[in-house]
Structure formats: structure tokens, C-alpha cells
Amino acid sequence: MIFNMKAKTWLRAFFILILAFLVLVGGLVVYLDPFFHYHAPREGWYYELGDQRSQNDGITRHFSYNAIITGTSMSENFKTSEFAALFGTSAVKLPYPGATFKEINDNLKTAFETHDEIRYVLRPLDYSHIVEDKDAMREDMGEYPTYLYDRNLLNDVKYLYNRDVLFYYLLPMLEKRLKGEPGGITSFDDYASSYQDVCSKENALAGVESFGTAAEQASLSEEEIEELKANMEQNVIGLAKEHPETTFLYFFPPYSAVWWGSLKEDGTLLKQIQAEKLATQMMLEETDNIQVYSFNEHTEVVFDLDNYKDSGHYGPAVNSMILQWIAKGDGRLTEENLEDYIQTETEIYLNYDYNQLLE
Numbered sequence: 543m544i545f546n547m548k549a550k551t552w553l554r555a556f557f558i559l560i561l562a563f564l565v566l567v568g569g570l571v572v573y574l575d576p577f578f579h580y581h582a583p584r585e586g587w588y589y590e591l592g593d594q595r596s597q598n599d600g601i602t603r604h605f606s607y608n609a610i611i612t613g614t615s616m617s618e619n620f621k622t623s624e625f626a627a628l629f630g631t632s633a634v635k636l637p638y639p640g641a642t643f644k645e646i647n648d649n650l651k652t653a654f655e656t657h658d659e660i661r662y663v664l665r666p667l668d669y670s671h672i673v674e675d676k677d678a679m680r681e682d683m684g685e686y687p688t689y690l691y692d693r694n695l696l697n698d699v700k701y702l703y704n705r706d707v708l709f710y711y712l713l714p715m716l717e718k719r720l721k722g723e724p725g726g727i728t729s730f731d732d733y734a735s736s737y738q739d740v741c742s743k744e745n746a747l748a749g750v751e752s753f754g755t756a757a758e759q760a761s762l763s764e765e766e767i768e769e770l771k772a773n774m775e776q777n778v779i780g781l782a783k784e785h786p787e788t789t790f791l792y793f794f795p796p797y798s799a800v801w802w803g804s805l806k807e808d809g810t811l812l813k814q815i816q817a818e819k820l821a822t823q824m825m826l827e828e829t830d831n832i833q834v835y836s837f838n839e840h841t842e843v844v845f846d847l848d849n850y851k852d853s854g855h856y857g858p859a860v861n862s863m864i865l866q867w868i869a870k871g872d873g874r875l876t877e878e879n880l881e882d883y884i885q886t887e888t889e890i891y892l893n894y895d896y897n898q899l900l901e
Contacts, residue, residue, distance in 0.1 A: 568702040576711035578604050579690055579701055583727055588718045590711060591728035596687050598636045602652050609633035609662040610653055614641050616666040616795040619737065619858040620865065622730040628869040631661055635730040642678045643671050643777035650781055654788075664791045664868075667778065672817045673766050676773040741857040746800050746847035753896040757809030762816050770817055774824050782829045791868055792825065793835035794818055796860065799845045800853040803896030811892060819884050826877050835873045837864065838887050847899065 575581055576589060578600025583589045591597060609631035611620045622633040638645055646665065654660060671678075679686070689697040701707060762770070782790045805811035818836065825832045843849055843863065849856050867873050875883055 564703070567708065570712060570716075571702045571704075571707060574712060574715055575600070576707060576715065577690060577701065579698070582606075583725075586719070586725040587715055588723060588725050589727040590714065591730075591733040593706075594637055594639065594734060595683075596690055598638065598649060599652065599691050601634055602636060602649055603656050605634055607632050607634045607657070608659055609664070610636060610650065610660065611664045612636040612638070612646055612650065613664075613666040614646075614668050614671075615639040615736075615855060616668060617664070617861075618734040619856075619861040620664070621735075621858075621862070624731075624862060624865050625664065628865055629662055633662070633664075633730070635733055637734045639734075640680050640683060641671075642674060642680060643667075643773055644677055645679055647777040647781060654781070654785055660785070660788050662789050662791060665793075666795045667792050667821065668795060669797065669814055669818065672773065672821050673762070673770045674773055675769060676776045735858065737851045737855060737857045740851045741849055742851075743847035745852060746798050746850040747899065748852065750800060750803075750900070752900065753803045753807050756806045756811075759806075759809050759812040759892075762813055762820070766813075766817075767820065770820060771824065774821050778821075779825060779828050779832070782825075782832050786829075786831050788831060790829075790832045791835070792832060793837070793864065793868065793873070795854070796837040796840060796844050796856065796864075797854040798847055798850040798856070799841075799891075799894070799896065799899055800847065800850070802844075802891040802894075803899065804853065806892065806894075806896065812888070815884060815888055815891075818887075819880065822875050822880055826875070826880070833868075834875045835864075835868055836875055836883065836887075837867060837873045838890070839873070839883070840867075841890065845899070 572580055574584065574587060577593070577597050578589075582604040591601075609625065609629065611617055611622060611625060611633055612635070615637065617635070618637045618639065620635060622635055625631060625633050636649060638649070650663065650665075687700075689700040778792065782788070802811065805814055822834050822836075825834050838844060840863075843856075843860060849860050851857065
């Protein structure tokens, strides 16, 4: 009898300790909220920005800003301080590496639902995602943290008792506080910034031994044209129509000449230019508050492979150039100059001997 009573007492105490631990951990996550799911950063604590798909929604909802820099990895190396100096704004950077147009647009919808007076949106329109299903999502990049994007409190347990949140975010925050280190957040200049030390001709040409004879150049099929139109209308143009007070700065990223060479080799170069032209025409015809930019005439950048870490990804210096170009209107496409631009772009990249890049 006495043994049974002691066992029950110990068992009760054990469950009370477990419950207390869970309450403590969950309470700390809610209070400090390293992914900003419930609130903005608390003063006196340092917040590390690093997990884009987990933190961007909270930044979007709870931070104060009047401009947004967003997009795929082509947006990661922008500096909000440079953007502020050129455009007089307070911007946040919300990169989504590898994201589809829908994923980026869904986050922008949240921004406009939670903020008034957004002056600018700066966003690359990656060539690889122009012709794509309008509802496509990147399901191949690990589990998508939908529990952070919805308002369902029941599935918040995935956040409150998340090992990565506890060990990689919460505990380091507590350690910094105990050491008396100052609070704040990772600078948006540094958030997701990368490639500084890996841009080189060797890396841009990795795996390329030669460029073979060009295949016959294909054109967009009717199915691809309809897919492009639906994607652009839903995920690029629609939001701009709804918010005429905001200027949307869209640009086609200047991938390297190696990328263009691969398109010529496999016969899809003209198809890609056709997609760029059609997407641009749609944006120019349907809205007055979208500015479209393309920089492929800047061959001093595109053909300098030391600007790239692979065939597509450029380094921070190119991001800075892009901001300068946009601020000056350099590379802006209009209804008046689009045909000439497309003709020049076609002549440059269709006629170039890409094997010269290997010299």
C-alpha cells in the first residue's frame, strides 16, 4: 500500500514536471517568438534572421516598413540600406530561394493586408518560373511551414515545441541575454546575403567543357502561352492592379552568358526571349504602376563570369548595380522601346560564339 502511494506520488510529480517544462518552453517561444509568429521583436533581445520560409511571414505581418524587396535567391544580396538611400524608404527584405511566382505573390498579399502605404515593391521575375502553372509551389525543398502561415492555433505546437527553434534560435537568444550582449536583429543588408567569396569564372563554368552545335530554336506552344498568361495575371499583375498607389519595380535577372549559351545549345533561347517579351507586354499594357527592367544589354556584366557563382546566380556587386540602374531608369522597358530591346537581345545572345567563354 505504502509502495503504491509512493509510486503514484512520484508518477504525479513526474507528470507535473513534464507539464511545467512544456509550459516553460512553450511560454518562452511565445514570449520571445524568434519567428515573429505572434509579435514583433522584443527590445533587449537579439534576433537572428536566417530561416527565410519560417521567418518571412512574421516579418511581413509584424515589422514596420513602407517598401519590400522580395523574390528568389536573385534578391538575397540586395541591401535595404542602399535601397533606402536611393528611394527614401524603410524596406524589409523577404527572399524566398527557389520560389515560384505564387509563393512570392502570396506573401505580398499578406503585406498589403497588414500594411498601408507601401510605396515600392522590388522583385525579380526569374526566367525559369515565367512559364509555370499559376498554382505551382516548391514542395521539393523540405516540409513547408504552413503552421506559421495560417491562423490555426492548434497546429502551433509544431512551432512551440520545435527542436530547431529551441536549439538554434531560443537558446542562443537566452545565452546572448545572459552575457549582456545588446539586442536587435540581423541587418536586412546581411539577411540571406551570400556568394561574396565564391563568384569566379571557374565556378560559373563548372561542368561545362564546351558548347555544342546549337539545336533548332523552338517557340512557345499555345499551351505554354496560356500557362504564362495565367501565371503572370494571377501572381504578378493582379496585385499591382489592386494597389495603384504602389510602384512595382519588376526586373528580369541578368543571368550569366553561360546560361544563355546553354539555352542556345538546347534550342530554347528564342523561346525564353519570346516569354520575356510576352510577359513584358502584359505588364505594360495592363497597369500604369509596374516598371519593367531588363539588363541583358549590359554585356560587360553578363559576359564577365567573375560576377557569378554558377551559370545564374550573381554576387552582391551585381545587386548593387541593379539598384543603381533602376534608380536611373537604365534598362527600363516601355511600349516604345520593347521591340528594339528584344531585337538587340536576340542578336547578342543568338549570334555569340559561347566557346569564347572557355578561353
